[in-house]
Amino acid sequence: MALEDYRADCVSCSRCSYCKWIPFDHVKSWRFSRACPSIEYSKFQAYSLGGRLSVALSLMEGRSGYSEALKDIVWKCQTDGACDVADKICRYNIEGLEVLHELRFRLVEEGQTLPRHMAVIDNLRKEHNTMLKPKAGRGKWAEGLDVKDLTREKAEVVFHAGCRFSYDAELHNIPRTALTLLHKAGVDIGIMGKGEMCCGGRVYDMGYREQFTECARNNIRAWTKAGVKTVVTSCADGYHAFKRLYPELGANFEVLHTVEFIDRLIKEGKIKFKKAVPMTVTYHDPCHLGRRGEPYVPWQGKRKKIFGQIPVWEPPKPRYNGAWGVYQPPRDVLKAIPGLELVEMERIREYAWCCGAGGGVIDAYPDFSLWTAAERIEEAKSTGAEAIVGACPWCERNFMDAVKAKDEKIKVYDVIELVQRAI
Amino acid sequence: MALSREAYRALEDIVGPENISEEPAILDSYAFQWLAETIRPGQSKFMPRPEAAVLPGSTAEVQAIVKTCNRYKIKVKPYSTGWYFYCAPQTEGVIQLDMRRMDRILEIDERNMFAVVEPYVIAATLQAEVMKLGLNCNVTGAGASCSLLASATSYHGAGPSSIFGGENNQNLLSLEWVMPNGDILRTGSLGSGLGWFCGEGPGPSLRGIVRGMLGAKGGLGVFTKCALKLSPWPGPAELPVEGTVPAYNSPLPDNFRAYSLAFPSWENYFEAYYKIYDNEIGYIAHRQFSMLGTELGTAFWMLYNDPTKTLDDIEEFTQKPEIKKLTEEMKIAFQIVLAGLTPRHLEYQEKVLDEILADTGGWKVAAMSQPAMERFTLLYLIRLGHKNLNFVYNGGWLGTFMQAGPPDYVKGYRHIAEEVTEPYQKKGLLVDCGVDAMMGPVGSMGGGGNCALEQFGYYDVADKESTDAVVSWTKDCVKGAIDKGFVPGKGSHYLAMGMTREQRQSSYASAPWLGMYRWQRKIKGIIDPNDIGDELYPTLDEPGK
Amino acid sequence: MAGEKERLIGIVGKEHVLEAPEVLEAYSRDQGFVRPMKPWFVVEPESAAEVQKIVKWANETQTPLVPVSSSPPRFRGDTVPSLPGSVIVDLSRMNRIIRIDRRNRMIIIEPGVTYRQLQPALAREDLRLSTPLLPRPAKSVIASLLEREPTLVPRYNWSMPEPLRCLEVVWGNGEMLRTGEAGQYGSLESQWELGLAQVNSTGPGQVDYYRLMSAAQGTLGIATWASIKCEVLPKVHRLFFIPSPRLEGLIDCAYRLLRLRLGDEFLLLNSSNLAAILGGGASQTRALREELPPWVIIIGVAGRAKLPEERVEYQENDIRDIVQQFGLKLVSAVPGAGERAVLEAVLNPSPEPYWKLNCKGGCQDIFFLTTLNRTPEFLRTMYSVAVDLRYPTPEIGVYLQPQHQGTVCHCEFSLPFNREDSREMARTRELLSRASEALIEQGAFFSRPYGIWADMVYRRDAGAAGILKKLKEMFDPNGVLNPGKLCF
Known part of the structure; x- marks a missing residue:
């Protein structure tokens, strides 16, 4: 697909502004009604999905050309997909999020890139991670764990730590715990260790389609070689890449986030809680696990018109509008922890506010990224919770930084950490 | 025609560099508007590109901007939530004011039932806040996404709940207005510094020059704050919402009912309107679900409520026997929500409604009273958060007729709307969804008395032939109305957007009510001497000028 | 002067140009404290056309006009001339109930129609009108509504000038305009034929003229009929x-x-x-x-x-x-x-x-x-x-x-x-x-500033006074309509 293939999506935008708000039915207050960090931060219309559709059209029609301003419009956005969900309340035949990606692909192909993103890409090419770190440090997070190395051994299940968990030492406990839990529950699981490759999901969102494909092919190849049937990750970005993007390249693995796996093990009685965790927490739905974590549905179709002027797809095109993301398993896990009380924020599930780290924003626009996280922290605080709990290292890192920057008291946890406390 | 550097700097000094832009890509996002393709050369989606986009953050900034525009003779076009081609510049040489930074709910007076809002407060957020206090606002037909201030000051303010909650023109209390000459006018009690509770006086009510029937659509300065009267909300503090996106629904408590009422004939249908007015029942009353066409709409609503289906499945749905039956049943129908302010109130309304149905041969459509559809209908009509489903077929929607009047009047133009539409649907130029794709409020003013039906035409925006057809259809609708003695309705407003200044003047000069255009010229002379507003405040030039 | 009187007689007929001292005396004062001022004449038009001619005459002769619709006792001072040489335009002869439309619960009446006259007529049609608190029997219904007198049923009060809807107005410059939806279509008869009932008060165009006319004390225009929304007569x-x-x-x-x-x-x-x-x-x-x-x-x-x-x-x-x-x-x-x-x-x-x-x-x-x-x-x-x-x-x-x-x-x-x-x-x-x-x-809001209140109120709202003066100049460039009231 190319940007031009989405011309109809662009021209048929009705400029209704649904993309700026959470689904209106769910609006519970003025304060937490906004859905799109980009427009809220940058304010000009161009920084909304509707605005970007018009910018894409303007570009296609040669009304405006490449400029720093255009790049800013295109990349100052987490591609969190909140706009896509809200937009599809009424316009579920517009693929807004795909247009955002195509716009990025186009700019990258034309060499219209951001230097900060190029640094990430260069590092990915050389060092196989997006953290601007050397390849050699990749497996350090798992040091001392008794776990299969799937670069040499075989296992049913591969645990993919991902770039953030691999290199962010403050978060190392999370993948270690997850892995240990699964291992103890009798799962035949291994890791790729320092041979693990970036999932590519984040660079896909940044617009680097080729680099993504390269990552994906490498991972698919390595897992196939190791006899892997199931891919497990504690990273929402990785989950999205594996669940939604990899199948398009022929991958055929079961993909589970650890919260799903643990939820399954709890329900099967393989994990039992022994300690109370007396705490009130609120759960943050990571975009890539929630609304963007919907499973890939194979489909190929053609456009036709029915009833005179209704363009439809034949066969029917799968609907990606956030309905089938992973929302309940992490909540069920938290609710199963004795003594723990889960209170909800106003923006949850398919209409959750983003942590701010996605889409290359944390790399190119750290201030915007942190502002977005701080907004979520405010929302979490409004629930009275002592902690905000996530299921993605990118969210957690960003929340931790926001809490620190604002000297907030609220704690940041991964679901896994609370599970660990209860066992 | 870029702004002079001096003018740009002056504007930049007011709002700060982060709140002004003249980047082409940014400006094009303001020029892009729904319906532009029906009037712009080459079916362009872009209205004239503004010279700059400016985001003021306060009334003081707005006033400074307007004064600057007067100094440099720059036209200024404000918008609140910016939906419609009316919101865009009509010509070159205009700066666009995007009011999104002025987005606060300044006050909610619970006892006296009003709220004070800035331009970017949308219906959904105000409604959510006032529901916590047992109050509601009138969400206009434009839906939850739209600015309430805009509906009260600058455009049509009716909606499904207007029968109970009033039209927003009626609900407008005091307001703050940066007039095009840069002066600030505060109407009603606010002008004397006494708060927002009253919009009238002292003496002649100056809000008389604010809006009239349809408002100046941003052509007459900038409304920066206004107070809106609220109405009682007998529901929970927070709308309970369930269901899978997009078909959310609301299991509201027992004092709510949502019905689709069907009738054996149009005569009986409109008779029911009169009886509803006289008996003062209904919290919301609207002909809603017919908007997607009485032949196709029912199939759509059913598939919409199945989260596994998409529009691509609609043909399959039309073939289902139960949907065929329901489609037939729903042809002459409207929706009503009864809300009991007390339990006895609900009980009384139910009895009265049953009597009305008995009198008119109407009935409650059973399939629409099933819990799932009742809950869907309730949420849909209370929040109007799915309003833009009228774009769902293909992104192209245009409404014609929509002439509010008594039911006896509205039923007169219903036939014309159908006759004019039929050939376009049969030729496949507009979506063939049934020649009756009319929707509108049962009562477009507080207490009813007026209603409206708006005929919808669905065209594929990405299809040149279909887009041409919708323009031609609109012209035929206007002609059809005029030929039968009706005034041209909403379609004529759309078509007028494509006129040159000369064409507009000629049309004003030949209008039977041309006096109003002369009076408006005089009013404009008082408050907009430098002509910084646009032609959406229509005025008839003095002869020889 | 004599010629001017003759022209007035030419408009309304001799018997409707009154100048008997006791008549002039009666119009020179009211029950309040406003300074008495004897009018020059009292004229009693019977149609909008006559009103229009009187207003044009006043413009040509620079004669102040004071519109009056209700019979005494009057209280607010708004019907007492402020300037010598004023002519009272007494509209009480224009007392036709033009239309009672039960189906739409809309009526059209002239300014001389009083509450005493109207309610029984409405009752015969299964209607009634929410009134002010015990209005004077000879109080003009239109004057009461135009002056935003409060009515007893707040539930029906959807907007402040309710239940007033459309008007026919002769402005101070002599031009006529029908306001609200009545101003957008042809004759009233043709509107009725289409099923219209002059329900919508807004407009025509981008102005709510009826709001400008409200509480204007007859300073901007003279209403020659109004459409009014009624209620179902209680059983x-x-x-x-x-x-x-x-x-x-x-x-x-x-x-x-x-x-x-x-x-x-x-x-x-x-x-x-x-x-x-x-x-x-x-x-x-x-x-x-x-x-x-x-x-x-x-x-x-x-x-x-x-x-x-x-x-x-x-x-x-x-x-x-x-x-x-x-x-x-x-x-x-x-x-x-x-x-x-x-x-x-x-x-x-x-x-x-x-x-x-x-x-x-x-x-x-x-x-x-x-x-x-x-x-x-x-x-x-x-x-x-x-x-x-x-x-x-x-x-x-x-x-x-x-x-x-x-x-x-x-x-x-x-x-x-x-x-x-x-x-x-x-x-x-x-x-x-x-x-x-x-x-x-x-903090009391004197929204209808009669008599001495006008100065007190407009001193505090210079913005409104400024615009009102300009509008007055527009609608009544020669200042013939009830000068000396409000801020004019």
């Missing part, structure tokens, strides 16, 4: 009292009832006003005042179309439940006043003499808008100024009328005085002036 009509020794004790309950839109007629009165309404002369009024509860909410409940008894019953039960929650009682009679008598009184125009003159023969009102919760503080101020001036506070009538469905409250203090007693006159005049200043200072 069952009850009336209840919620008495209280203190005004403060009623406020929360009133808010709750208004929130639930319970009741039809809904007003608060003190005992002085309720006594005056029940009539019977000065001594009886005084005695009754002592007997009645100091404060009372009067709440009417009507059953109109379907299931009228059931409606009244459910409302009565609901109201009773709520009233009890506030520790109050809903009763159909209070000492000194029963349901029937009060219902009869409030549903009809005042008997003669006008109820406010019952007690002492004269009465000065002070009225303004506020919100219901603030009324006690204004009451305190009123009493305090009265005490200062040794005005007997028990005689002050208080009338609180929620408007706009309860968002606004009309607050009216009636100050009876003896017109024959010059000291009492002077004291009341002083009280009017001082209390008005004090109330305005305290």
Whole structure:
């Protein structure tokens, strides 16, 4: 697909502004009604999905050309997909999020890139991670764990730590715990260790389609070689890449986030809680696990018109509008922890506010990224919770930084950490 | 025609560099508007590109901007939530004011039932806040996404709940207005510094020059704050919402009912309107679900409520026997929500409604009273958060007729709307969804008395032939109305957007009510001497000028 | 001069140009304290065309015109000429009920139509019109609505000039315009043929002319007809009292009832006003005042179309439940006043003499808008100024009328005085002036600034005054319409 293939999506935008708000039915207050960090931060219309559709059209029609301003419009956005969900309340035949990606692909192909993103890409090419770190440090997070190395051994299940968990030492406990839990529950699981490759999901969102494909092919190849049937990750970005993007390249693995796996093990009685965790927490739905974590549905179709002027797809095109993301398993896990009380924020599930780290924003626009996280922290605080709990290292890192920057008291946890406390 | 550097700097000094832009890509996002393709050369989606986009953050900034525009003779076009081609510049040489930074709910007076809002407060957020206090606002037909201030000051303010909650023109209390000459006018009690509770006086009510029937659509300065009267909300503090996106629904408590009422004939249908007015029942009353066409709409609503289906499945749905039956049943129908302010109130309304149905041969459509559809209908009509489903077929929607009047009047133009539409649907130029794709409020003013039906035409925006057809259809609708003695309705407003200044003047000069255009010229002379507003405040030039 | 008179005679006929001294004297003053000024003539047009000709004549001759629609007693000073040489345009001959449209509950009437005339005509068509509190029988309905007099049923008050809708206006420059939806179509007859009923008051175009005409005291234009929204005539009509020794004790309950839109007629009165309404002369009024509860909410409940008894019953039960929650009682009679008598009184125009003159023969009102919760503080101020001036506070009538469905409250203090007693006159005049200043200072919104209030009000709202003056110049460039009123 190319940007031009989405011309109809662009021209048929009705400029209704649904993309700026959470689904209106769910609006519970003025304060937490906004859905799109980009427009809220940058304010000009161009920084909304509707605005970007018009910018894409303007570009296609040669009304405006490449400029720093255009790049800013295109990349100052987490591609969190909140706009896509809200937009599809009424316009579920517009693929807004795909247009955002195509716009990025186009700019990258034309060499219209951001230097900060190029640094990430260069590092990915050389060092196989997006953290601007050397390849050699990749497996350090798992040091001392008794776990299969799937670069040499075989296992049913591969645990993919991902770039953030691999290199962010403050978060190392999370993948270690997850892995240990699964291992103890009798799962035949291994890791790729320092041979693990970036999932590519984040660079896909940044617009680097080729680099993504390269990552994906490498991972698919390595897992196939190791006899892997199931891919497990504690990273929402990785989950999205594996669940939604990899199948398009022929991958055929079961993909589970650890919260799903643990939820399954709890329900099967393989994990039992022994300690109370007396705490009130609120759960943050990571975009890539929630609304963007919907499973890939194979489909190929053609456009036709029915009833005179209704363009439809034949066969029917799968609907990606956030309905089938992973929302309940992490909540069920938290609710199963004795003594723990889960209170909800106003923006949850398919209409959750983003942590701010996605889409290359944390790399190119750290201030915007942190502002977005701080907004979520405010929302979490409004629930009275002592902690905000996530299921993605990118969210957690960003929340931790926001809490620190604002000297907030609220704690940041991964679901896994609370599970660990209860066992 | 870029702004002079001096003018740009002056504007930049007011709002700060982060709140002004003249980047082409940014400006094009303001020029892009729904319906532009029906009037712009080459079916362009872009209205004239503004010279700059400016985001003021306060009334003081707005006033400074307007004064600057007067100094440099720059036209200024404000918008609140910016939906419609009316919101865009009509010509070159205009700066666009995007009011999104002025987005606060300044006050909610619970006892006296009003709220004070800035331009970017949308219906959904105000409604959510006032529901916590047992109050509601009138969400206009434009839906939850739209600015309430805009509906009260600058455009049509009716909606499904207007029968109970009033039209927003009626609900407008005091307001703050940066007039095009840069002066600030505060109407009603606010002008004397006494708060927002009253919009009238002292003496002649100056809000008389604010809006009239349809408002100046941003052509007459900038409304920066206004107070809106609220109405009682007998529901929970927070709308309970369930269901899978997009078909959310609301299991509201027992004092709510949502019905689709069907009738054996149009005569009986409109008779029911009169009886509803006289008996003062209904919290919301609207002909809603017919908007997607009485032949196709029912199939759509059913598939919409199945989260596994998409529009691509609609043909399959039309073939289902139960949907065929329901489609037939729903042809002459409207929706009503009864809300009991007390339990006895609900009980009384139910009895009265049953009597009305008995009198008119109407009935409650059973399939629409099933819990799932009742809950869907309730949420849909209370929040109007799915309003833009009228774009769902293909992104192209245009409404014609929509002439509010008594039911006896509205039923007169219903036939014309159908006759004019039929050939376009049969030729496949507009979506063939049934020649009756009319929707509108049962009562477009507080207490009813007026209603409206708006005929919808669905065209594929990405299809040149279909887009041409919708323009031609609109012209035929206007002609059809005029030929039968009706005034041209909403379609004529759309078509007028494509006129040159000369064409507009000629049309004003030949209008039977041309006096109003002369009076408006005089009013404009008082408050907009430098002509910084646009032609959406229509005025008839003095002869020889 | 003679030629000018001849031209007037040419317009309305000799018998309708009045100049008898006693006639001119009658129009030279009203019941208030405004300075008397004898008019030059009184003319009595019978059609809009004649009104238009008179206005054009006035423009040509630079003659001030003072439009008058109601018969005396008049109170506000707005019908008394401010300038010598003025001509009174008495519209009482234009008293046709042009149309009663039961189906749409819309009527069209001329300015001379009075409440006394209208209500029976409406009743024959199963309609009625919510009125001000016991209007003078010969009060012009249009004048009352144009002057934004509060009406008794806040529920029907969807907007402040309700139920006024469309107008035909002759502006000060002699041009005519039909306002609201009536201005967008052809003749009234052709509109009726299409099924229109002049329901929508807005426009035409981007101006709400009827709002500009409201509370204008005839300074911008003369309305020659108006369309008005009516109510279904009640089949069952009850009336209840919620008495209280203190005004403060009623406020929360009133808010709750208004929130639930319970009741039809809904007003608060003190005992002085309720006594005056029940009539019977000065001594009886005084005695009754002592007997009645100091404060009372009067709440009417009507059953109109379907299931009228059931409606009244459910409302009565609901109201009773709520009233009890506030520790109050809903009763159909209070000492000194029963349901029937009060219902009869409030549903009809005042008997003669006008109820406010019952007690002492004269009465000065002070009225303004506020919100219901603030009324006690204004009451305190009123009493305090009265005490200062040794005005007997028990005689002050208080009338609180929620408007706009309860968002606004009309607050009216009636100050009876003896017109024959010059000291009492002077004291009341002083009280009017001082209390008005004090109330305005305290935040009372004198939205209809008659007489001395105009200066007080427009001093505080220079923005409005500035625009109004420009609009006046536009509609009435020669300033012929009722000069000396408002800020003109």
